[in-house]
Amino acid sequence: MKCLTRFALISIALLAAGQTLAQQVVILYPMVREPYARIYRDTLAGIEQTYKGDSRSLPVLPGHELAPGLLTNDGTGVAVALGNGAARALSELNPLIPVITAATEDISFRIHHRLEYYPDPPMLLEQLRRFQPGVERIKLVAAPEIGEYVDLVREAMTAAGIGLDICSAEDLKTAAGCYRQLLDQASSSDAIWLLQGGRLLEPALLSYILDVAWRRQLPVFSSNPSHAGRGALFALYPDNEAVGRQIGSLINECLRQCDGESPQVSYLREMKVVLNERTSRRLTLDITPEARQGVDLIL
Numbered sequence: 001m002k003c004l005t006r007f008a009l010i011s012i013a014l015l016a017a018g019q020t021l022a023q024q025v026v027i028l029y030p031m032v033r034e035p036y037a038r039i040y041r042d043t044l045a046g047i048e049q050t051y052k053g054d055s056r057s058l059p060v061l062p063g064h065e066l067a068p069g070l071l072t073n074d075g076t077g078v079a080v081a082l083g084n085g086a087a088r089a090l091s092e093l094n095p096l097i098p099v100i101t102a103a104t105e106d107i108s109f110r111i112h113h114r115l116e117y118y119p120d121p122p123m124l125l126e127q128l129r130r131f132q133p134g135v136e137r138i139k140l141v142a143a144p145e146i147g148e149y150v151d152l153v154r155e156a157m158t159a160a161g162i163g164l165d166i167c168s169a170e171d172l173k174t175a176a177g178c179y180r181q182l183l184d185q186a187s188s189s190d191a192i193w194l195l196q197g198g199r200l201l202e203p204a205l206l207s208y209i210l211d212v213a214w215r216r217q218l219p220v221f222s223s224n225p226s227h228a229g230r231g232a233l234f235a236l237y238p239d240n241e242a243v244g245r246q247i248g249s250l251i252n253e254c255l256r257q258c259d260g261e262s263p264q265v266s267y268l269r270e271m272k273v274v275l276n277e278r279t280s281r282r283l284t285l286d287i288t289p290e291a292r293q294g295v296d297l298i299l
Contacts, residue, residue: 023077023255024054025076026055027055027057028058028079028089030062040083043082043240043241046241046243046244047080047247047248047251049241050244050248050249050252053255066092078098079097080099080102080247081102084105087101088107091107098112102114104117112263113254113258113263113266114266115246115247115250115268116266118146120267120269121152121267123270128162128221129160132191134189135190135191137163138157138162138163139185140164140193141179142166142167142200143199143200165182167181169200171200172200172205176208179209190218191220194222196224210231213231214231214279214282220232222235223236225237228274228275233276233280233285236271236272237271237272238268245270246266274295274296
């Protein structure tokens with residue numbers, strides 16, 4: 001009797017898995033020129049590493065609408081949109097199935113899981129401890145619309161005994177004032193965190209921040225790899241294959257069960273790292289061989 005029960009449970013599990021894999025996934029990505037096209041090729045390759053079911057990958061051309069029946073054919077179970085253009089085009093179809101987006105714009109869908117291109121707070125903390133174990137406070141200028149993410153970072157840092165000073169800014173002029181204020185208040189145990197850029201950071205302001213930090217021996221870390229070449233201690237930036245692997249895992253989760261009550265948000269759990277060794281020497285930081293392991297580029 002026990003063997004029959006076990007066989008029945010295994011059969012049900014296999015049947016459910018088979019039904020999940022039978023559902024097709026439609027993956028939309030923008031048609032762009034090189035070298036940007038490489039981003040999406042690597043992302044698609046990463047998806048294939050963790051999602052093994054049936055899928056169709058379709059390029060989205062600027063200004064071209066998607067076929068109205070795209071999501072109603074072949075039993076499509078999940079749609080994925082890579083980039084803002086693909087997400088906007090998909091939103092015109094008003095999909096009722098779960099949608100996973102990897103885009104900077106927050107575009108509304110009925111059942112939605114967003115993968116944001118910000119470092120997952122626990123991973124960010126791990127990298128910070130890796131290169132700056134003695135940091136006590138982080139200074140950050142952030143736009144109001146990422147307040148939810150900043151709150152998660154604050155929780156992770158507080159739990160680790162690290163303070164987070166945030167200056168909110170909606171435009172470049174306000175951001176410049178915020179950076180001057182935070183730099184004036186910073187001590188040797190503080191670090192400055194630069195987000196990707198956008199409307200709150202431009203070349204002249206970046207030069208000012210890095211110049212002041214260099215003279216005062218303040219560590220700067222960034223979410224833009226080019227900043228490390230300018231003097232930031234280290235920078236985290238997306239690993240496109242890892243992004244794809246994370247999306248593939250989200251696809252598997254959504255095919256099993258995707259809750260449409262509220263949008264779900266994830267952040268990047270794997271990122272590439274570039275380290276500026278000259279800056280570490282100026283800050284008299286001892287970067288151990290263990291800390292160097294896994295660094296993608298040392299300047």
